[in-house]
Amino acid sequence: MLARFGRSLYRHRWLLMRRTVQISILLAFIVQIPGYGKIAQGNLSSSILFGELKLTDPFILLQSFFAGSSIALPALLGAIIVGGFYAFLAGRLYCSWVCPINLLTDLAYWLRKKFKIKGNMSLSRSLRLWILALSLVLSLLGGTLAWEIVNPITRFQRELMWFSLSGAMLLGSLFLFDLFVSRRAWCGHLCPVGAFYGLLGRYGRLKVTATPTESCDSSGCSRCVAVCPEPHVLAPVVAKQAQSVTSGDCTRCGACLDECHEGSLSMKLDLVGMVSKKTDQ
Numbered sequence: 001m002l003a004r005f006g007r008s009l010y011r012h013r014w015l016l017m018r019r020t021v022q023i024s025i026l027l028a029f030i031v032q033i034p035g036y037g038k039i040a041q042g043n044l045s046s047s048i049l050f051g052e053l054k055l056t057d058p059f060i061l062l063q064s065f066f067a068g069s070s071i072a073l074p075a076l077l078g079a080i081i082v083g084g085f086y087a088f089l090a091g092r093l094y095c096s097w098v099c100p101i102n103l104l105t106d107l108a109y110w111l112r113k114k115f116k117i118k119g120n121m122s123l124s125r126s127l128r129l130w131i132l133a134l135s136l137v138l139s140l141l142g143g144t145l146a147w148e149i150v151n152p153i154t155r156f157q158r159e160l161m162w163f164s165l166s167g168a169m170l171l172g173s174l175f176l177f178d179l180f181v182s183r184r185a186w187c188g189h190l191c192p193v194g195a196f197y198g199l200l201g202r203y204g205r206l207k208v209t210a211t212p213t214e215s216c217d218s219s220g221c222s223r224c225v226a227v228c229p230e231p232h233v234l235a236p237v238v239a240k241q242a243q244s245v246t247s248g249d250c251t252r253c254g255a256c257l258d259e260c261h262e263g264s265l266s267m268k269l270d271l272v273g274m275v276s277k278k279t280d281q
């Protein structure tokens with residue numbers, strides 16, 4: 001019984017780690033520690049950590065720049081810290097380890113599978129890039145942070161603290177759209193924040209890497225592809241045309257690692273690739 005529980009924990013280890021990190025980050029903004037206060041003030045767009053460290057979402061900063069707002073030095077430094085972290089490791093780490101909307105869209109996906117919901121309207125993955133470009137153009141024309149008017153990520157955090165009907169309706173629609181209309185619709189096709197972080201972390205060094213075992217070679221099970229929120233990123237690895245996932249769309253969620261029972265995949269920090277790229281230049 002205990003061994004079965006241990007095996008089940010191991011099979012969901014990446015999911016459990018992600019949920020722990022995501023929920024801890026949300027709690028850091030909400031929970032008051034007696035005699036200290038909150039660990040983080042503000043929200044994911046702009047926050048102060050431990051009362052000292054200013055952090056800014058670089059996408060917010062970019063919109064501010066396009067909107068023509070003056071950018072304060074602490075905000076710029078905060079964006080460099082956050083942007084540098086994601087550019088070095090992997091931009092879409094933000095999606096699966098930080099963003100609260102991922103809790104909602106993962107739940108919709110889980111329900112789709114559980115109840116075998118088939119609706120799958122075809123959407124282009126490049127739509128999110130167009131929405132990203134449109135957000136910047138509208139920021140420029142309107143002199144405002146255009147995406148922030150609707151951004152469900154900040155809405156989610158606000159909803160947790162101050163319920164509002166419009167926010168709840170927005171989040172509810174997004175959830176229902178993912179559940180009934182199209183598989184991974186929001187995060188996989190529409191969200192410009194995910195698209196921005198995908199571009200930012202295009203050359204991130206944290207990579208899903210294949211070490212094909214004999215059984216992986218012979219069975220070609222592709223279970224990793226079936227659970228991947230961005231299946232196209234694994235295609236070159238499964239086809240043995242690449243040894244690691246290089247697409248910026250990979251969220252480093254680890255779902256493929258949890259699913260692979262052959263141990264053919266691992267998450268590696270590829271610093272050697274970075275050095276050899278530099279020496280090649």
Ligand code: SF4
Nearest residue numbers: 095099101187191194
């Ligand atoms: S794609 Fe957008 S909403 Fe989805 S997890 Fe990433 S940032 Fe959050």
Ligand code: SF4
Nearest residue numbers: 228250251253254256
């Ligand atoms: S390749 Fe693996 S880590 Fe990357 S998005 Fe797909 S399932 Fe997640």
